[in-house]
Amino acid sequence: MARSIWNGCLGVGELRVPVKLFGAVESKTVHFHEVHAKDGARIEHRRIDPDSGDEVDYAHVVRGFETSDGGWVVLTDDEVKAADGPHAKLVAIDEFVPAEQIDPTFYDHPYYLGPRDDDAMAGYRLLHDALARSGRVGIGRIVLRTREQLVALRALGDGVLGLATLRFADELVDPGSHDVPEPRRAPARREREMARTLVDTLAGPFDATDHEDDYRAQVLALIDRKAKGATIELPKEEPAEASDDLSAALEAMLAEASRGRGRRRPARRRARPRARARAGSGRG
Helix, strand or coil: CCCCCEEEEEEECCEEEEEEEEECCCCCCCCCCCECCCCCCECCCCCECCCCCCECCHHHCCEEEECCCCCEEEECHHHHHHHHCCCCCEEEEEEEEEHHHCCHHHEEEEEEEEECCHHHHHHHHHHHHHHHHHCEEEEEEEEECCEEEEEEEEECHHHCEEEEEECCHHHCCCHHHCCCCCCCCCCCHHHHHHHHHHHHHCCCCCCHHHCCCHHHHHHHHHHHHHHCCCCCCCCCCCCCCCCCCHHHHHHHHHHHHHCCCCCCCCCCCCCCCCCCCCCCCCCC
16 A cells, blocks of 8 residues: 655645645656676765765765855755745645646646545545536645645545646746747648648547557667677667658648548557566666
């Protein structure tokens, strides 16, 4: 059973519901260790004082913030917690907004909220059902990992509440600040019609199980082959070039889609590689 990573209360006005926070994702990234190419020994990373060259014990490492005049302000862990304020153990919901008004760019990391005990079940279910009926998302704040974060509370299936951290508006880069040149010509009417037909032809409901992590499977297969002594040949990289003829490209895509090959990506079954990369620290 998954362990909670935070315990506190979900608050809406004067209503308080004791809850537990759980992670909603599990990393499947293949992790590599840093090893010495000569003998395969694991590389160690140590904390070194650049002035003296001496190794510094972790117990003597503190948080330092460099000020504009070149000085340093050192804060202890307890002093950093002072920024949490009096509601460090509260998910405080301030307002409810239509779900469709939240741009996906704002969503950061997903979690699940669960009732902390049997006594919390009534209030927990009350909030879940109210959100489910309204189609709205609760916006509030939580102090998580020594940082106050904006969050979105929403009703999920099976009577579960989902909580996602949100990025603050000033953390997002304005799309207009990027150097994107204006197109030299507008798409022709026929091209727009074909593009619209292509989107309609490939339209369908989203099913997350249709999409697998092919890259991870390929890396594990490559490790298996290398472990058996195979020589790994690098594939020839195909240059990324713009289509010379938009109409011709669209016609080819429509023809493929109409044959049923492009409507949905087929699920692929792969033989599980024998070699398995162990999760650990290092570059991934």
